[in-house]
Amino acid sequence: MDWCFMRIVIDAMGSDNHPEPDVVGAVEAAREFGDTLILTGDKNQINPILSQQDTTGLDIQVKHTFQAICMTDKPSEVIKSKPDSSVHVGLKLVKNGEADAFVSMGNTGAILGAAMLRAVGLGRIKGIKRPSIGVIFPIKSRPFLIDNGTNAECKPEYLLQFGIMGSLYVERMRGITNPRVGLISNGEEEGKGTELIREAGSLLAASGLNYVGNIEPKEFVFGSVDVAVCDGFTGNILMKTAEAIAKYMSEEIRTQIQAGPVTAVGGLLAKPAFAKVRKQLNPEEVGGAPLLGVDGVVIIGHGRSSAYAVKQAVRQARRMVENKVVEAIMTGLTK
Incomplete structure (x- = not known):
């Protein structure tokens, strides 16, 4: 363009x-x-x-x-x-x-x-029915999480629209044809989750989207989907938990590297790798979240x-x- x-x-x-x-x-x-x-x-x-x-x-x-x-x-x-x-x-x-x-x-x-x-x-x-904030997670697979805190209480049709908007966003912004859409739940099985999750899953399955079904957070993190759909309460907790874990891991690694001369030398050698990971995980690289x-x-x-x-x-x-x-x-x- x-x-x-x-x-x-x-x-x-x-x-x-x-x-x-x-x-x-x-x-x-x-x-x-x-x-x-x-x-x-x-x-x-x-x-x-x-x-x-x-x-x-x-x-x-x-x-x-x-x-x-x-x-x-x-x-x-x-x-x-x-x-x-x-x-x-x-x-x-x-x-x-x-x-x-x-x-x-x-x-x-x-x-x-x-x-x-x-x-x-x-x-x-x-x-x-409800606009929604989505966010690109700053990890290797760069999945798109929607909703990220806008709508704490949702109806199944809201989650369906989140899936549609998220799919179109990823298709346009990342150039991914027919993005994979998953619904965050407490298990991969179709019957898992709350009534909201089960009803939303049925709507997404019949939507014509490339819906892959329920996913757990680990599938989201390791690249099983391009778009992860959830209510805003769940999405906000997921995002804040991920930020807290990333901060904790960073501080703990720094502490252990500084614990002795051998680890200090190892840390110095690994510094370029740490810098790349730090940049990848830095939310400021994304800048902000779209209100869709x-x-x-x-x-x-x-x-x-x-x-x-x-x-x-x-x-x-x-x-x-x-x-x-x-x-x-x-x-x-x-x-």
Whole structure:
């Protein structure tokens, strides 16, 4: 596909340490991709950071807003009480065709709520019952997990739509024809799992997707599927458990390497290998997670994101636009 320049909105008030990582990440993205980057937020906080960067030849715009959504804000309240927030304004730019995608490291619940409502954000794609956040697991097989925490309570038809959206996302973003879709359960056998799992399994089996059946977490990790479907409660616990185990293993290996001179020498020799694994497992390489099911491209990153993660989130957003993921979901639901 020919390279094309885009207009990407970044919520400059999103990250925990805003606006510095958000602004610096925007500058790095503009420099690498050549796109127009639009920063939404308080110009009095954004401009001093922006003035410290080398923006020569870069198209970076600031859209001033009088309000910002905090991580502690209740989504149900701020969706209506903060109509001039950096989130609302950014989403409206996409809705009105003034930007191609929206990226934020901010309050996930508020972004989801605002994006779902057509009156204040993008609205749902026609036919979508529940938009969902999916995430590419940063491991060798790079499976796509959906839902990653958006919908804690689900109905079987929600999981069916998660499978459809996840399959289309992987097909477009990873170039995998007819991706393998599995349903996370406590056993591979067809009758295993809760009533939700059993009913969703029946729907997925009759969906026309390349459904391989129930999978346990070990199959997910070792590459048995390209898309793993679950409710948001399960997905969020799975993701957080994986992050905690990875952190524990990293710290334990470091402790053992430093335990004596022999292991220290071995650790030095293995340092390049450890560096490769560390990069592969680093969630900042992915940058953010797509919100699928809304009528526009939205990427949501972690509040602790660095400038590098913000840049990588922009990479994800522009690839979703290039590969027409939203359009594919619209078409896929009508088949």
